[in-house]
Amino acid sequence: MFGIIRPCxxxxxxxxxxxWLAHLCGLCLALRDDHGxxxxxxxxxxxxxxxxxxxxxxxxxxxxxGPCALRGMQPADVAVGTGARLAALVSLVLASAKVGDHxxxxxxxxxxxxxxxxxxxVARRWAAQAAETGLDLGFDTAVLVDAxxxxxEVEAAAGPGSSVLAVTEPTETAAGEAVxxxxxxxxxxxxxxxxxxxxxxxxxxxxxxxxVEDLAEDRASGAWNPLVATGTTPREARRxxxxxxxxxxxxxxxxxxxxxxxxxxxxxxxxxxxxxxxFGDPHVHTxxxxxxxxxxxxxxxxxxxxxxxxxxxxxxxxxxxPPRDGKKGRGGAAQRPGSGLWAWPKLKTPPVSRGVxxxxxxxxxxxxxxxxxxxxxxxxxxSGKGREAWCNCDCPSCDCNGCDNCCDCAC
Numbered sequence: 001m002f003g004i005i006r007p008c009x010x011x012x013x014x015x016x017x018x019x020w021l022a023h024l025c026g027l028c029l030a031l032r033d034d035h036g037x038x039x040x041x042x043x044x045x046x047x048x049x050x051x052x053x054x055x056x057x058x059x060x061x062x063x064x065x066g067p068c069a070l071r072g073m074q075p076a077d078v079a080v081g082t083g084a085r086l087a088a089l090v091s092l093v094l095a096s097a098k099v100g101d102h103x104x105x106x107x108x109x110x111x112x113x114x115x116x117x118x119x120x121x122v123a124r125r126w127a128a129q130a131a132e133t134g135l136d137l138g139f140d141t142a143v144l145v146d147a148x149x150x151x152x153e154v155e156a157a158a159g160p161g162s163s164v165l166a167v168t169e170p171t172e173t174a175a176g177e178a179v180x181x182x183x184x185x186x187x188x189x190x191x192x193x194x195x196x197x198x199x200x201x202x203x204x205x206x207x208x209x210x211x212v213e214d215l216a217e218d219r220a221s222g223a224w225n226p227l228v229a230t231g232t233t234p235r236e237a238r239r240x241x242x243x244x245x246x247x248x249x250x251x252x253x254x255x256x257x258x259x260x261x262x263x264x265x266x267x268x269x270x271x272x273x274x275x276x277x278x279f280g281d282p283h284v285h286t287x288x289x290x291x292x293x294x295x296x297x298x299x300x301x302x303x304x305x306x307x308x309x310x311x312x313x314x315x316x317x318x319x320x321x322p323p324r325d326g327k328k329g330r331g332g333a334a335q336r337p338g339s340g341l342w343a344w345p346k347l348k349t350p351p352v353s354r355g356v357x358x359x360x361x362x363x364x365x366x367x368x369x370x371x372x373x374x375x376x377x378x379x380x381x382x383s384g385k386g387r388e389a390w391c392n393c394d395c396p397s398c399d400c401n402g403c404d405n406c407c408d409c410a411c
Contacts, residue, residue: 004045004206004209004210004271005270006045006274007265007270011269011273016261016262019052019262020052020262020266021076022062022076022079023051023055023087023262024043024048025071025078026048026083026087027043027047027048027051027084029065029078029084030085030087031043031088034085034129034133035088035129035130036129038122038360040363041095041360041363041382042091042092042126043091044091047087048087049087049179049202049263049267050087050090050182051079051083051084051087052079052262052266053083053179053195053263054082054086054182054185054186055079055081055083056257056258056262056263057182057183057186057187057191057256057258058188058258059259061079061081062078062079062080063078063080065078069367069370082185083182083185085133085137086137086139088133089130089134089137090144092126092127092133093126093127093141093144093145094144094148095126096126097127097148097149099122099356100119100120100123103116103120110356115356118357119355119356127145138184139181143174143177144174147171147173147174147177148174150170151170151171154166154167155226158226158230159230160229160230160231161230161231162230163230164227164237165204167229167230168204168207171203171204171206172199172200172201172203172204172207173203176196176200177199179196179198179199179202180193180196180199190256191255193254194252194254195251198248198251201244201248202267204244205241205245205248205275208237208240209275209278211237212234213278215227215234220350241275245275248271249267249268252267252268342369342371345366345381345384347378347379347384347386348384351379351380351384351385351386353382353383353384354381354384360381362379362382363381366381
């Protein structure tokens with residue numbers, strides 16, 4: 001999963017924010033329960049959409065969970081059931097494939113033979129565990145594994161003049177099958193076709209946005225990038241992203257939901273925000289406060305402010321940025337992204353990736369020091385790229401008290 005859906009707290013009302021965190025925690029705990037503590041490192045924002053889609057079709061399913069450092073040592077109700085397990089399965093398959101690719105390429109710590117052996121063992125274990133869970137859920141993970149394996153062949157065949165959509169096809173196929181499975185798990189087989197389209201377009205969008213965000217770095221390092229390899233311009237990539245976002249919105253209208261409020265925010269509003277963020281659009285703050293009726297969405301958009309320079313993106317590997325407008329962190333102290341217990345790991349430009357062992361150590365340390373939820377920005381434990389804190393806001397202005405309904409979609 002690519003991590004393109006990162007809601008700002010001011011774009012979710014209290015109920016939806018609580019629900020979003022319930023799915024995030026539910027995914028993490030499902031990984032732990034089915035696959036062990038190490039598997040929790042693959043918890044990601046995009047994966048929880050799978051869990052949210054199942055719940056949107058069948059209704060709310062929660063259980064009480066104990067205190068966690070990432071929740072400020074507070075208990076919480078978390079999502080539970082087949083949705084969380086499917087989200088965990090998909091995240092684990094993709095993580096297994098990614099580790100396998102790093103081992104095959106000899107990247108970073110895997111350049112040494114002993115670590116390549118460890119990486120292979122982790123990848124095989126995760127793939128086997130995911131396949132076992134897939135049997136319980138009636139989902140053959142081979143379709144995901146096959147799509148991921150074909151990616152390298154597709155990339156090798158791409159060249160100037162090739163369609164960039166040929167490169168994104170394996171990602172589209174994998175995401176489409178995973179999302180379509182939520183319809184069958186929910187007992188709504190009629191939703192499978194439109195949800196497969198939602199997943200396919202989401203996979204396309206995620207792949208393109210990842211390429212756009214890595215474009216400058218890949219050009220500087222000479223790394224392979226689908227836009228460079230196929231000669232696709234940023235303008236064309238933006239058009240394809242906007243078309244995919246519209247297609248997702250239209251396909252969602254054909255799905256029968258019990259309560260689609262969170263899904264709508266994540267797959268319509270936050271997808272649009274991810275496009276703006278990737279292409280460096282001037283920030284337009286559009287907090288979403290949906291009406292109380294499930295499935296209903298208000299109209300009307302807040303007119304965008306005048307042009308302003310795009311802020312340095314804290315979640316994309318840029319240099320550490322100071323607290324916004326003197327904003328205080330917890331306890332009233334100004335946030336300093338790199339002091340005290342947060343002095344390690346450091347944010348570096350360009351980002352420095354870590355291997356499995358150092359990455360896992362970083363995950364444990366960052367969990368224990370609450371960096372994931374409070375350090376903004378914090379380095380990704382494996383990629384080293386800057387990431388936004390879960391409990392912080394990516395808006396330059398958090399004063400939204402004057403907004404009644406800022407939903408800017410046509411539904």
